[in-house]
Every structure is written in C-alpha cells, then in structure tokens.
Amino acid sequence: MGKPKIVILGGGYGGLIASRKLEKMLKNGEAEVTLVNKHEYHYIATQLHKTGAGTAADDKITMNIPDLLKTNKVTFKKATVESVDCEKRQVGLQNGEKLSYDYLLIALGFDVNTFGIPGIEEHAFKIKSFKTTKAIYHHIIKQFDAYKEDKDPSRLTFAVAGAGFTGVELVGELIEAIPALCKKFDVPVEKTRIVNIEASPSVLPGFDKEAIDFTTKFVKKNGVELMTSTKILEYNAISIKLDNGSEVPSRTLIWSGGVRGNVILESLGLPLNRGRIEVDQYLRVAGTENIYCIGDAAYFKKNETSSLPPTAQVAIQQAETCAPNLVAAIRGEAQKAFEYHHKGTVASIGTMAAVGKVFGFKISGLFAAFMKQVIEARYLFVLGGPSLVLKQFAKTSKPYH
Ligand code: FAD
DSSP states (O other), rough: OOOEEEEEEOOOOHHHHHHHHHHHSSTTTTTTEEEEESEEEEEGGGHHOOOOOOOOHHHHHHEEEHHHOOOOOOTEEOOOOEEEEETEEEEETTTEEEESSSEEEEEOEEOOOOTOTTTTHHSSSSSSSSHHHHHHHHHHHHHHHHHHHHGGGGGGGGEEEOSSSSHHHHHHHHHHHHHHHHHTOOOOOOOOEEEEEEESSSSSSSSSSSHHHHHHHHHHHHEOOOOOOSSSSOOOOSSEEESSSSSEEOOOEEEEEOEEEEEGGTTOOEEEEEEEEETTTTTOOOOOEEEEOOOOGGGEHHHHHHHOOSSSHHHHHHHHHHHHHHHHHHHHHHOHHHHHHHHOOOSSSSSSSSSEEETTEEEEEEEHHHHHHHHHHHHHHHHHHHHHHHHHHHOOOOOOO
16 A cells, blocks of 8 residues: 555645644655645735735745745645545645545635625725735835825725724734835825724724723824724725715725635535534544644634634644644544643734733733734744744845835
C-alpha cells in the first residue's frame, strides 16, 4: 500500500498551523501531505482592517506560504477548491485537476453574511480576504481624488456597517487614516465623515460594559457618528437607507455585519449547521471517519444551542488538536477530544487604544493596545518561531499615506 495522502484545504490560521504541526509530527515518508490555498500568500486575517484603511503595508499582513513551510513533508499547491467527492475521496480544483486523499482537512474559513439586505452584496465592500480588503483602500483613495474634481460630499462619507469586533477595529483605523489622507490630498478634515451604523443598542455586543463605554466615548471623541439601534434597509452605491426613515449619502459602505462559513461548504454534501460543517469532539465531520474540519468552517457545539465562535483563537487551538488526530488516524492510535481554552479577546481601536479581557483581566487604552500587539506576535511565534516574529517586525515598508 502507498503512503496515506492527507489533503488540507485552506492556508489560513487553521490550515497553516495544522500543516506546520504535521511537519513536526510526521516521520519522513510517513504520509504525503498537500496544502491547497487560493493564493500563494497567507494573510493575517485578524489585521485585515488595517489593509482596508491603508494603515499597514502589504508585506506586514501577507506572507509567502512556501516560505512558511519548513520541510518537504508538506507540498503547497496554489489552487481554488471547487468540490469534494467523498465517495471517490477526491477534491475537485477550479483548474480541472482532481486531488485524491485518504484523509481530508477542511479549513476554508469564512464568508461575509449580508443577510439578504438589498444592495449590500452588489455595492458594499467586504472584509473577507486580502484582495477584497485591499479594494477598500483603493476605493477610498479614488474618492479623495474624485472629490477634488466634483466636490460631492458623499465621496468623503465613509460608512461602516456593524460595530461588532471587526467594525470597531476598522473604525479605529479610519480615525487614523482619514486625517492623513486629507493632508495628502489637501482636503479639509471637516469635510469628511466616518459613520458607524449598528443594529444593536451598543457597540461591541457581548463585551463588558466598561469596554462598551470606553469604545463609545473614544470613537465619539474622535468625531465618529455612531448610530446604534439603527438598521440598514438598503444600499444603492450612493446612499444608505436606514430604518429610522433617514438616508446617509455615501459612496463607501464597508459591510462588517457578520460572518458565516465559506459558501463553498454548501456544495460539499456534508452535514451543515447554520452554514458551517458540523464536527464531533475529535473535529471529524459528523458521520465520516476520514474528513476533519476546523476554524470558521466548522460548527463545533459548545452546548445544545450554540457553537464556538469563529475566531482565530479557536482555529489555532483546533489545528493543534486536529494535526495530532490526523497522525493518530494514520498510525491507528486513539483520537483526542478537542477542548477549547478561552484566553481572552482584545479589540483594537487604532494603534493607540484597545479594549478587552485577557486571562480574566479587563483592560483598555494604551496597555490594551500593547497587549493586542503581543497577541499578534504570539501567533507569528506559533507559526514560525522567534525568527518569523523578528522578520515581520523588522520589515520597514511604510503604510500608504
Ligand atoms: P481563514 O483564516 O479565513 O483561512 C481560510 C483560507 O482558505 C484562506 O487562506 C482562503 O484564501 C482560503 N480559501 C477560501 N476559499 C478557498 C477555495 N475555494 N480554494 C482554496 N482556498 C480557499 N479572531 C480572533 O481570534 N481575534 C481577533 O482579534 C480577530 N480579529 C479579526 C479582525 C478582522 C478584520 C477579521 C476579518 C477577523 C478577525 N478575527 C479575529 C477572526 C479570524 O480572522 C478568523 O476566525 C480566522 O481567520 C479563521 O481562521 P480559518 O483558518 O478558519 O480561516
């Protein structure tokens, strides 16, 4: 019998950490592992809001995947996954190729949930991948440019839908980016607006009251027009229709109103729960022996009514259990049940402030911003050791303004 084939779909947090762990655990020649990802680069999804606002250079957010793989135990394949045939044990790629597997790990991440609100899918910008987020920055620059010609105020109204984790992080970056762009394009900062629209009664639903109060005060102090308890009814690329009867003329609406599992999961014929693949305690897809799923694509039951949240923290921890389970499966050993340990959550509001809780301690302000940097550095450390941390921090390329 040939070597067992493991195919990993998705080179995000889950897929990459699992690949690195397999590199460390597998003996030479024990298995053939292939990591498939749409792009040759891995992007740090937790920092995409900086790409959208142009406050971080591309090479701080993206890293070349083949450079991150340290051995020849994992082969990287740049390709887009289109289908999975569980009967034939084959993955179908967009280029027509078929990849056979004995064991499959699905780590295809998230998609943006637009809840069917008219015009959002067509006209709003999404923080979904490096590419879609980069498009936001290019669009903002275009608006500044065009404003110099037509003086249309809707060009300088930057609206963010959602004041949850991602929405607040993006607003925080815009607070820093917009004044810098005003300087660059010689536009008075008073002509610009940052509008944050949220359906819930407060920012950061689910956070402590202190974090909510700190964030509300911080963004308002920095000129953000915060509209809580307000729903978006429709967007037509130039104006946002709200449920209070008013409209916000804006040519930039960035949707961060929620995420769901990657839409491709719907076509795989695997059991779904609220758009994500249901997995058992060993991270195996319910009803299968050889297919695993982790990260935002997976629905891991926390209790009867809810699942673990779609966070990088969950994806990384699941990858750290899933890789040993794949090795155990190959060796005919016992699988280990996944246990989640929540270490805390910190939301940045630009570079100088953040809010959250770490190991049970509530933090806010500059110290929290520092802790956010520590958390990001820890991920790099897990991925590539101290050398990757140093390499990323030593990069001197500048953001765009
Ligand atoms: P991803 O990291 O999304 O990786 C999926 C990979 O699959 C990507 O590389 C993608 O290109 C690839 N892919 C997708 N479709 C295909 C296909 N058809 N074929 C081939 N490849 C494909 N979480 C936290 O814990 N803390 C935070 O502070 C935090 N901040 C965030 C800030 C922002 C702006 C955003 C957007 C998210 C944030 N998150 C945070 C959530 C976190 O980023 C996700 O939970 C995490 O990325 C999930 O990891 P994953 O491996 O499941 O998916």
